[in-house]
Amino acid sequence: MDRREALQRVAILMGGTIIGASLFLEGCERPASKDTSKLFERKSIDFLGDLAETILPRTNTPGAKEAGVGSVIPVLVRDCYTPEEQQVFLRGIANIDNLAEKEFGDQFQKLDKKDQTAFVNKLDKEAQDYVAKKSADEPPHFFTMFKQLTLLTFFSSKLGATEVFRYVKIPGKYDGNFPYHKGDHAWAT
Template sequence: MDQGGTMAAEPSAHFSLDRRTALAGIAGVFGASLFAPLARAAGYEPIPKINTGKPAVVFTPAQRALVAALSERIMPTTDTPGAIAAGVPDYIEHMMGDWAVSDDRDLILGGLAAIDARSMADFQKPALKASSAQQDALLTLTMNDAIPGGAKFFEAFRQLVLTGYFTSEVGIMQERSYLPVPGDYDGAYPASKIDRIFSS
């Protein structure tokens, strides 16, 4: 996978899943609340003029760093790599640059600004410089709509993080158990032995 979160031209011999196909499957989980850029990329909504040139630059360096920090709080590194290692921040900027319209970008940029403003009010520092616990608190306030536009931002941002992660090679091959060809059926397989979601 390259730094932009896209599949490399020469994928692993054990990894051949098309990212758009994976996106369509995961996006279906969000139903009617699916964030518009994801719906377009998954083929659920009409596609506007798409950027086919160089990757669009949407975020300032500070915004890009905050997107990375917040995405890692939503999908942190545990025994498997987190959002940053999976290329999620670059994926989010790609979605905002190539699949979003102005209203979609305004929602994300406005949410980042609101989080930063609340961090300055509560912790006297930008959200990027806040501790992990403080960033979690800011995300909780956002989720609970205690920040202007918070709930809409949080749902859109969460969807971007999850789809970016679970359609990445890291998400499919490490967070889940990748089965290129389903194995034998075992109706008595103990549920206690399942520690990963299977993907194929």
């Protein structure tokens, strides 16, 4: 399987299209943007990791932060998004602490886990409402982009593919009638 096919499968897994999908499938051959340089600072990587961990927390499987999602997202934003999408993403991420303080009285990373989850659920609802109302020429909601990047990065990481999905290093023949039991992990291969 080549990278294009793998990304298409991840897109299907995530429920449809990925914002900037054409760039993902073309190999992200875009000149690097200097606007995203702040995302590569340690503080930003930790922040992105904590935000992603709220979407995919550690349970009996690894979480997004453990999979290194916070350090991969800046690369994808820089290399795979259009300048307009980058600006939407950067403005949204920069505004998270202001929104968290307004809603919950403190910066996102200082909130307890329950409030972080409630805040992320509020952002997700806002993004869904935005998508339902936006026209085709409007930019995507920053949280939609963030959530898609979190899922793509996590499930294509080694931890996501081997510890969350069932993984067979050398797969055998296809068996469309293979027994599936409630609670089984999906297959990564």
